[in-house]
Amino acid sequence: MYRTHHCGALRQEDIGREIVLSGWVHSIRNLGSVSFIDLRDRYGITQLTFYKENPLKKQADELAREFVIQISGNVVERTSKNPKNLTGDIEVAVSKLQVLNPSLIPPFTIEDQSDGNEELRMRYRYLDIRRNPIKDKLLLRHKIALASRKYLFEIDFIEVETPMLIKSTPEGARDFVVPSRMHPGQFYALPQSPQSFKQLLMIGGIDRYFQIVKCFRDEDFRADRQPEFTQIDCEMSFVEQEDILKLFEGLIVHLFREIRGIQLPSSFPRISYEEAMQTYGSDKPERRFQMTFGMLNELVKNKGFSIFDAQELIIGIAVPGCAEYTRKQLDELTTWVKRPQIGAQTLVWVKYLPQGDFKSSVDKYFDQKDLKEWAHKLKAQAGDLLLILSGKVKETQKQLGELRLEMGRRLGLLDSEKFAPLWVVDFPLLERSENNEHYHALHHPFTAPQEKDRSLMKSTPEKVRAQAYDLVINGSEIGGGSIRIHQSELQEQLFSLLGFSKEKAYEQFGFMINAFQYGAPPHGGIAFGLDRLAAVLAAEESIRDFIAFPKNNSGRDLMIQSPSRLDTVQLEELGLQIKTAL
Known part of the structure; x- marks a missing residue:
C-alpha cells in the first residue's frame, strides 16, 4: 500500500493514527535539532517532522525538492499551527522513509508564483501541472464537464461519439488533413466540429445528443486561440430557437451556481447583431x-x-x-x-x-x-x-x-466578480465574398434562414437573417448555434447562393442532401467552448492554462517538439513528397 491517506486529508481528529503517505518533497527546512519536510500531492501538503534522535533524520536531510517518497508515521498535534493550510493542525512523526524515485533539480520552482517564464514552463509542462494555479484550472475544467454531463443526462440527452477522421469540406476555416496510406493520394480531415454527424443523428432519431468533443481548425495563429479545442456540443430535434435559448440558459445558470456559487438571472437579455455592432462595435459585447x-x-x-x-x-x-x-x-x-x-x-x-x-x-x-x-x-x-x-x-x-x-x-x-450574459441573435445569414462573385455563410451552410426572410433569398440574399444565436459573457463568445435547414430544396438553394453547382454540392455534401429526403425532423443545436467557458468562470483572460498540454502562440508544442518532420520512409508510405528549397 503506497498510502492510506492523501496529503490534504489529515485533520485534528486523526491525531494518534498510524498512516502512510506518498508524494513529492515540496520543501525541506533543517533547523539543526529538527527537520521539517512538506510532502505534496494533488490534494494538499502535510508537514513531516524528523527530530535529531530520529535515525531517519540524516536520510531526510539528504532529500531534495521533487523527490518522490513514501513515509509511515504517527499523526501528532502541531505546536505551531498553520491556519492557512487545511492540514495545519497536525504533522507526522515519521517512523519509516523510502525514496520511490529521486529527481533532478527542476528548471523552475514548483510554487504558486514560479520563477519560470512561460516558454520554459511550457517546455516542462508536466512540472508546471504540479503547481496549484495550473492544477486548480484543470480541476475547474473537470468540474464543468462533469456538471454539464449530469445536467444533460437528467434532461434525456444521450452522449454519442462521432468520427475523428472525416471528409474535408471547403466551408469554414482550413482543415487539418491526414493522408491515407491505404488510399494513396486521398486524405481524411480532422473535424472542425461534429456538425454534419450530429444532424445525421437527428435524422437517426437520437433527438437529444451531446458530446464533449475535440475539434480542430488550422487557423492563423492568435494569442488566445488553440489549433485544437474542446466543445460541449449539443443538438435537439423538434425545437425552435426559443426552446434552445431557454434550455441552455438553464445549463449556464446551473454551471455558475454549481461551480462558483454565483446565481445568474434565470433569463438572459437579447440583442440583435445589428444593435450589437451599432451600440458596442462588436458581436460579442462587453456589458459590464x-x-x-x-x-x-x-x-x-x-x-x-x-x-x-x-x-x-x-x-x-x-x-x-x-x-x-x-x-x-x-x-x-x-x-x-x-x-x-x-x-x-x-x-x-x-x-x-x-x-x-x-x-x-x-x-x-x-x-x-x-x-x-x-x-x-x-x-x-x-x-x-x-x-x-x-x-x-x-x-x-x-x-x-x-x-x-x-x-x-x-x-x-471590468469587475472580475461581475458576470453579464446575453444572447446575440438575428445574425445575417450570408456575407458577400471578397471577390463579390458569391456569398459565404456567416455561421455555416446548414444554418436556416428566418421564416419571415425566406422570400428575400432570391431577391436580396444579403438582407436575410439567420436563425442563429451566440451566448456572450463578459465580452467572450462562449457558445453559438442555430436552427438547421432540414429540407433538401432549401439546402440546395443555399448551396447555390454559396457558389456551389448542383454537382459540386452533391460531391461535397451529397450524404447530407440525400439524408434530408428520408424524413429529417426540424432540429437545431448549440456548442459551447469548454476551454473558454472555464476561463470565463475563473475570471481569466487566457484559455491556455485550462488545457493540460496547450500549444504556444505559434501553434507549437514545445514539450514534445510538435509539429515535426516525418522521415523519408513514412513519407514514401503515404505517397507524399516534401519539396525543400535548394
Missing part, C-alpha cells in the same frame, strides 16, 4: 460597463471639417470622469488608435469641463453650441471626455469598440 456608441453624422457633417465630411460614419463614446486628461494622455490615446492593430486614421476628442464649457481638438471648426449637441447625443455629463472616430461603417464600429474596451480596462470597469 456602459459607454455605448452615439452616432454623430447628422450633427457633424457639412461643417467644413473634411475628416468628417468625407466619411461614411462618425461615432463616439463619452468616457466618464476623464475630462482632466492631459494633452500628453490624449496624444497617447491618438497613437493607440492609429496602431495597425486598430487602424483608425485619427481621433477627435472633446473635454466636457466641470464648469460646463468645452475644449476640443476641433475648436477651429465647431463652436460651443455644436460641442454641446455632441455631448447630449453621447449622453455625456460634465467632467466626461468625448472620443470620436470616423471612417467606413464596419471598420469604424470595430475600432471604436476596441477603444471602448481599452478605456474600460484603464478605468478599472
